Amino acid sequence: MTAIPDPYSPDDDAVYFLPLGGAGEIGMNLSLYGHAGKWLMVDLGISFGDDTMPGIDVVLPDPAFAVERRDDLVGLVLTHAHEDHIGAVQYLWPQLRCPVYATPFTASVLRAKLIERGLAGQVDIREIAPSGRFSAGPFDLELLTVTHSVPEPSSLAIRTPLGTILHTGDWKLDPAPVVGATTDEEAFRRLGDEGVHALVCDSTNAMVPGHSGSESEVRDSLVELFGRYRNRIAISCFATNVARLKSIAEAAAANDRHVALVGRSLWRINEAARSNGYLDGVEPFVSERDAGFLPKDKVVLVATGSQGEPRSALARIAADDHPEVVLEKGDVVIFSSREIPGNERAIGRVQNLLVRAGVDIVTADDEMVHVSGHPARDELVRMYQWVRPRLAVPVHGEERHLRAHAQLAADCQVAQAIVPSNGQMIRLAPGPAEVVSTVRSGRLVIDGKRIVPLDAGAMRSRHRMMYNGAAVATLVLDPRGGLVTDPQVAVMGLLDHPEQDESLTAATTAVRQAVETMPDATRRDDEAVKQAVRIAVRRSFNASQGKKPLTEVHLIRIGG
Structure with missing residues (x-):
C-alpha cells in the first residue's frame, strides 16, 4: 500500500515558521521551523489557569501537529529556563521523544522537573555552551548570548541555504545585569553583516517607550529600601530570576539581615544556580522554618506568588494558612515583579488580604523594585539596527503588542512585517512571506493527573457548572x-x-x-x-x- 504523502512536509527549497503557542499571547511558547522535510521545535512552555478555568493551574500548547510528525522532528531547542518556555517539557516530551538542546543552567532546571515527573534519565538532553554552535537535521544552529531575568538566556540563529532566521527568545539590553553576561552586541552585528532574512522577535514591551532599565538599579534601590524597615521584610519575585535573588541577598547583607527562601521552586532554582556558579559569594539561604527563630529586624523572606497564584507561598501567608511563616502588623511585603496581563485580580486578592492584616505593601508603582526582562522600544530599535532583517515576525505578545512591534519594524525600514497567529504556517523564504496554510492548534490543561483538551467535555461541563x-x-x-x-x-x-x-x-x-x-x-x-x-x-x-x-x-x- 502506497503511503500518503504529508501535505505539510516542508519543501527543500523553502523555510517555514509555525507557532503553536506564544503568538497573540504572552506565555505557552511553542515554535516550529520547517525545512527539507524536517521540523525544529523552539521552546515548549506553559501558561497558567485563570478564573474561567475552575480546577486548572497549568495550561499547555497542543503539540499534536508535531507529535504526528515526530519522526521528522530533529530536536527541541530551549532558549532559557522560564516556565513559559520550558514548563511543558516534563508533560509533553513523552509524546515527542526528540533530543532536547539547552545550556547547562537550563538543563539543570529541566532535570529537576523531570525527576519530579518520573522521567529522570529518559530525556536525551544535549548541553550546549552559551554562544555554542551545533546542528540538528538540516539546520545549522548558533546560540547568541543575551540578557534576561534568568541565567543563560539565548537567541537562536537558524541558518539554512535559503537564509538565516534569528529567533530572539526573551531578551533585553542591560549594561549591568548583576548575574550573567551582557547581550553580545558584536555577535548580533556579525550576524547582521552575514545577512539575516527574518527576525522572529520578542514583543512584550513593544508599546513601552525608552529602555527597560538595569538590574543593578533594582539592587541599589533595595539596599536603601530595606534600611527603612524595622520589622520583617517579605519580597516576592519570579523564582527563576536569579539576578533578583542575588540583588535581594546583597541588599539584605548591607542591612545585616539574613535571607530565607519560602517555596519549593525557589529552592530548586537556588540549587541550579549554585551548581552552575551563579550565586558564588552569596551566603547560604535560611529555611523558612529557621527564619521563624530570627528577630524581625534580621530577616528577609523571599516568597513565591508574585502573580497571586492561589497555592503559592505568599498566597498562603496572606491567608494565614502557611505552616511556618506569619506576617503581622508593621511587616512589609515588596512585590518585585510586573503584573502579567490577566493576573490583576489574583494579585489584588493577595494584596488586600495582606493590607487587612496590617501589612504594608510596596510595588513597582511605589519604588524601583523591578525592571522588565524584555526590550522596550529603544532596545528593539537597536536590535533592528544591528541585524537589519528583510522580514520582521513579532511574537511573544498579545495582538496589540504584535501590531505595535510590526509598525516599529516598518519605521526601522524593514521591508516586510507579518503578524502571525497560532496555527498559521508561514513561508518565510523564498520571496515575500505569506501564510500558506492553517493547522490545528489549541490548548491542553493539567486536570488532576490527566492532560486533556481545554474544550473537552468534562471541562465544558465544569465551566457550565461554575456559572449555572x-x-x-x-x-x-x-x-x-x-x-x-x-x-x-x-x-x-x-x-x-x-x-x-x-x-x-x-x-x-x-x-x-x-x-x-x-x-x-x-x-x-x-x-x-x-x-x-x-x-x-x-x-x-x-x-x-x-x-x-x-x-x-x-x-x-x-x-x-
Missing part, C-alpha cells in the same frame, strides 16, 4: 414507563434556603409532567425519557432562578 450550578434528577419507572415512586431532584451550587423547597417542588412537578405526558411508546425509550426530563428540569430552574443548570438524569427501570 448542577442538578440531578432521579426517577424509577416500570417497564411500560410509569412512575413507580415520586421523582427526586437534587441541586448543587444553585439554591439557598428558604427558596430551596419551593423551587425543588416545582422542578419535581415538571419532571412528573414531562414523563406522564409522553406517548406510551416513547416512555419505553430510556434516552428519550432522559432527554425530556433534562429539558424539563432546566426549564423549571430557568423559570424560577434564571439559571439553566448542568443536568444529569438517573433512570432506573424495575420489574419485567
Whole structure:
C-alpha cells in the first residue's frame, strides 16, 4: 500500500515558521521551523489557569501537529529556563521523544522537573555552551548570548541555504545585569553583516517607550529600601530570576539581615544556580522554618506568588494558612515583579488580604523594585539596527503588542512585517512571506493527573457548572414507563434556603409532567425519557432562578 504523502512536509527549497503557542499571547511558547522535510521545535512552555478555568493551574500548547510528525522532528531547542518556555517539557516530551538542546543552567532546571515527573534519565538532553554552535537535521544552529531575568538566556540563529532566521527568545539590553553576561552586541552585528532574512522577535514591551532599565538599579534601590524597615521584610519575585535573588541577598547583607527562601521552586532554582556558579559569594539561604527563630529586624523572606497564584507561598501567608511563616502588623511585603496581563485580580486578592492584616505593601508603582526582562522600544530599535532583517515576525505578545512591534519594524525600514497567529504556517523564504496554510492548534490543561483538551467535555461541563450550578434528577419507572415512586431532584451550587423547597417542588412537578405526558411508546425509550426530563428540569430552574443548570438524569427501570 502506497503511503500518503504529508501535505505539510516542508519543501527543500523553502523555510517555514509555525507557532503553536506564544503568538497573540504572552506565555505557552511553542515554535516550529520547517525545512527539507524536517521540523525544529523552539521552546515548549506553559501558561497558567485563570478564573474561567475552575480546577486548572497549568495550561499547555497542543503539540499534536508535531507529535504526528515526530519522526521528522530533529530536536527541541530551549532558549532559557522560564516556565513559559520550558514548563511543558516534563508533560509533553513523552509524546515527542526528540533530543532536547539547552545550556547547562537550563538543563539543570529541566532535570529537576523531570525527576519530579518520573522521567529522570529518559530525556536525551544535549548541553550546549552559551554562544555554542551545533546542528540538528538540516539546520545549522548558533546560540547568541543575551540578557534576561534568568541565567543563560539565548537567541537562536537558524541558518539554512535559503537564509538565516534569528529567533530572539526573551531578551533585553542591560549594561549591568548583576548575574550573567551582557547581550553580545558584536555577535548580533556579525550576524547582521552575514545577512539575516527574518527576525522572529520578542514583543512584550513593544508599546513601552525608552529602555527597560538595569538590574543593578533594582539592587541599589533595595539596599536603601530595606534600611527603612524595622520589622520583617517579605519580597516576592519570579523564582527563576536569579539576578533578583542575588540583588535581594546583597541588599539584605548591607542591612545585616539574613535571607530565607519560602517555596519549593525557589529552592530548586537556588540549587541550579549554585551548581552552575551563579550565586558564588552569596551566603547560604535560611529555611523558612529557621527564619521563624530570627528577630524581625534580621530577616528577609523571599516568597513565591508574585502573580497571586492561589497555592503559592505568599498566597498562603496572606491567608494565614502557611505552616511556618506569619506576617503581622508593621511587616512589609515588596512585590518585585510586573503584573502579567490577566493576573490583576489574583494579585489584588493577595494584596488586600495582606493590607487587612496590617501589612504594608510596596510595588513597582511605589519604588524601583523591578525592571522588565524584555526590550522596550529603544532596545528593539537597536536590535533592528544591528541585524537589519528583510522580514520582521513579532511574537511573544498579545495582538496589540504584535501590531505595535510590526509598525516599529516598518519605521526601522524593514521591508516586510507579518503578524502571525497560532496555527498559521508561514513561508518565510523564498520571496515575500505569506501564510500558506492553517493547522490545528489549541490548548491542553493539567486536570488532576490527566492532560486533556481545554474544550473537552468534562471541562465544558465544569465551566457550565461554575456559572449555572448542577442538578440531578432521579426517577424509577416500570417497564411500560410509569412512575413507580415520586421523582427526586437534587441541586448543587444553585439554591439557598428558604427558596430551596419551593423551587425543588416545582422542578419535581415538571419532571412528573414531562414523563406522564409522553406517548406510551416513547416512555419505553430510556434516552428519550432522559432527554425530556433534562429539558424539563432546566426549564423549571430557568423559570424560577434564571439559571439553566448542568443536568444529569438517573433512570432506573424495575420489574419485567
